[in-house]
Amino acid sequence: MALTKNQIAQRIAQELRDKWYVNLGIGIPTLVANYIPEGIEVEFQSENGLLGMGPFPIEGTEDADLINAGKQTVTVLDGGSIFDSATSFAMIRGQHVQLTVLGAMEVAQNGDIANWKIPGKMVKGMGGAMDLVASAENIIVAMMHTNKRGESKLLKECSLPLTGVGCVTKIVTNLAVLEIKNNVFHLLERAPGVTVEEIKKATEGTLVIDGQIPEMRL
C-alpha cells in the first residue's frame, strides 16, 4: 500500500533529531510537526520570522499579526522568538537550521530540485525555497513518487526550471525512502506492501538497489 500524505510526514518525522531547528515547507512537510518522536525536542522555524512555531490557535484567539510562511494563523510556544526577514534568512543561510523539508515537482539523481515554476503555466514564485535549498546541509524532499499523469518525479535530469542544484540528500515518497549519493538514487526502504519492482517502474532516474530492501516502520 502506498503511503498517505500523513504517513509520508510520519516517516519523515523519524529523521528528526534532538535539538534540531527545522524548517517545514507548505503541504506534506507541514504535517511532519504532528509526528515528533517522543523524547526529543525540536523547534520549527517559519521563514517569515518566527522560531518556536506552535499549533494553530484556539478558535477565537487567532491573531492577524501572527502567521506562518503559508499565511496561516499560528501560535508561538514558550521560548519562541520573532525577528525580521533578513535575520530569518541569516539563520537559514548561516546553516543554523539543521533540517529543511520541502515538496518538489521534480528531483534529479544528482540532487537537483525543481519546485517553483512551470514555464508559461504556473508562476507563483520561489518564496524562500531557493535560499533554503542553497544553504541547508540536510534537505528532505516530501512528495508523491509520480505526478498526476503517472509520470515519475524522480528523474535523470529535471525538465523544469531548477530551484537548486545538487542539494537534495533524501526523498520520502508515497512508495519509498531514497537517498542521493554519487549521482544516483539509492533505494533505502519500501512502503509497506510495495515491491521493489513497483518502485523501479515509477522511477525514471537510475535506481541502485543494494541487497534486501526493508519495509518502512511507521
Next chain:
Amino acid sequence: MALTKNQIAQRIAQELRDKWYVNLGIGIPTLVANYIPEGIEVEFQSENGLLGMGPFPIEGTEDADLINAGKQTVTVLDGGSIFDSATSFAMIRGQHVQLTVLGAMEVAQNGDIANWKIPGKMVKGMGGAMDLVASAENIIVAMMHTNKRGESKLLKECSLPLTGVGCVTKIVTNLAVLEIKNNVFHLLERAPGVTVEEIKKATEGTLVIDGQIPEMRL
C-alpha cells in the same frame, strides 16, 4: 588670537543643521555638543550603539552599561535608542548620519586624512574612524593647525598611514576655517585677530586665498 579648543568646537557647531544626525569623535569634537545653535534639533550618534546621546549622568546615577564610544558614562535622551555594532555601522555606511566631526594628525590638500597610527610609536587602532571617513558625505576635521613641534598639519601629502582618502571637505583649526576643493585648501575664515600671513605660514599645503578673508564670528 588663536581659538581655544572650546572655540573650535563652537565654530564647528555653526555648521550643524536642523534634523541632522551627527557623530562626534573623541577630543575637541565631543565639545561641539555644548554649542548646538538655538532653534535646531540634532541627534548625536555614538558608534558603540547609541542614538540620542545625552549629557554625562548626574553624579551617582552613572551606569556601567551606558557609555559612549570614548568609554565615558553618558545618558540617553527621550526618543533615543540602543542597537548593536553592526546596526550602528549600517547607519554610518548607509549615509544616514549627516555629519562626522573628528580629529586628525594630518590632512592633505586632496582630502586625505591620517589620524590612527604613528609607525613604531603609537598603535592604538582606528576604531570606527575608517568607516566614518569612508562613508560620511560631510566630514569636518577639528584640530590644531600645527603639531607640538610647530609643524603644519595641513599638508601637500600625508606622511602618516592614511585613515581615508579624499574624504575631508572642511577643516576648523585654531587659526582658520578651510575648505578642500579641487585638491587645494581654500581659506574661508580667519580666527579673530589672526592674519592671512600667519595662516599661510602655518599651512604647508597649497592655500588658495580668494579676495578678502573674513574673521569668524563666534
Next chain:
Amino acid sequence: MINKTVKNVTEALVGVTDNMTLMLGGFGLCGIPENAIKELVKRKVSNVTCISNNAGVDDFGLGLLLQNKQIKKMISSYVGENDEFERQMLSGELEVELTPQGTLAEKCRASQAGFPAFYTPAGFGTEVAEGKETREFDGKMYVLEPAFKSDFSFVKAWKGDTSGNLIFKGTARNFNPCMCGASTITVAEVEELVPAGALDPNQIHIPGIFVQRIFQGEKYEKRIEQRTVTPKS
C-alpha cells in the same frame, strides 16, 4: 530630538510621483502599510516599480494597485495569491522579477546598510543567476546580487514615537525593518504614535534614523489570508 511626524497619510506621501520605485513592507497581508497603499490608489500614481515580498490579493493590499494597472513592474518572491497578477504577468502587461526571499530581504538590508552588493548561494545554477556574476568561496558557489535602489519605503509598525523609533508586533515585522532606510525616504505608519521617551530605548526595533516620516494610520483592517484554528474542545 528630531521630530519626524507628519499630519496624515496625504502629507506622508508628498513627493511620490509616477515612475518611481517603491518598497512596501509586509508578508502576505500581514504587516502591510494599508494606509499608504490606499493613498497610492487614491492618487493614481502610475507606472511604479514595487518591491514587496508578495502582491496582495485581488481586492486588498497591492492587489488594489494591480487592479488599477498602476504597477509597471513587481519585484517579489511569491505572488501565488493573486489571479489578476497572474493574468497581467502571463499577458505581458506586467513586468515581474522573481527573487528568492532571503535575497529580497538582504537586497533591502544592503541598501539600508550601505553595501553595494553581496554574495549569496541562493539561486546559483538556476535562472535567477542568469547574467549575474558567480564566484566560488571555500568550494561553494555564490551569486552577486546588487542592493536595491528605491525612492520611497512604506512600512507599517505597531508602535512608533515622534522621533521615528519603531516597534513591530508578531510576524507583522517581516520585511518592514529591512526596508527602513533602504530608500531615499522612508514613511512609517503606526497603529499607535507615542511621544518621544514613551518607548524603552532598549526595546526599539528600528531606530528613528532610518525613518523620515511617521504618522498614525487611520484604521487597520488586518485581513487574515488563511484562518486556521484549533477547535475549542
Next chain:
Amino acid sequence: MINKTVKNVTEALVGVTDNMTLMLGGFGLCGIPENAIKELVKRKVSNVTCISNNAGVDDFGLGLLLQNKQIKKMISSYVGENDEFERQMLSGELEVELTPQGTLAEKCRASQAGFPAFYTPAGFGTEVAEGKETREFDGKMYVLEPAFKSDFSFVKAWKGDTSGNLIFKGTARNFNPCMCGASTITVAEVEELVPAGALDPNQIHIPGIFVQRIFQGEKYEKRIEQRTVTPKS
C-alpha cells in the same frame, strides 16, 4: 523547546583548547563576558586568537589573558587602553590585526548570516586594504573583506532564557549580538537566566538558535573605564 542551559562556566567552556580562535563581545569593558574570560585564565588556554573590539585594560577583561601571554593574536579595532598590549605588540610577541570597527562588526555578522565576504568602503586606499581585492560600484571604491572563522563566541547578555534567547541592556549590547552564531559554538553568559516563556517573543534581541550554551554568570564587576558625571547642583 530546546534547552541550552549548562550548569556553570566550567561546563560552558568544555571543548575550548589551545590554538583556537575565539570571539569575545564587549566594547571597552562594557558588556564583556567576565566569567568566560576568568575561566580562560584559570584554564591557561594558550596561543589563542582573540576577535574583540578592544583588548581590555591591564588588570581586567582581555588584559588578564594578555598578562599571562595566553594570546597569540588579537583582531581588534582599538587597543589604546592597555600598556601591556602595546608593549607586546611593539616587541613582536603579539600578532595584531587592526580592523575598522564597522568591518569588524560586519565580519562577525557575515559569519552569523552565511555570507562568505562583503564589500565595504572602509579602509580603501589605506594599509588595511593592502593585499585585498578592491572594486568599484557606482563610482565608489570598496574593499572585499572575508567573514570570520571562529571556534567559540563568548557573549554577555542581561537576561536570557533556557531556550538561549537573549536580551541586552544599554550599550553593553555592542558586538555581543553580532558574535552570536558567528562561531561553531556560541556561549552566552547572562546576569539573569529565566525559564522559556518568561521573555516576550517580540522583545528578544538574539533568538536562541544562535546560541548553543547559556548560563547565569556568578557575579559581574562591570568596571567603568571613564566615570564622567555631571555634578549634583
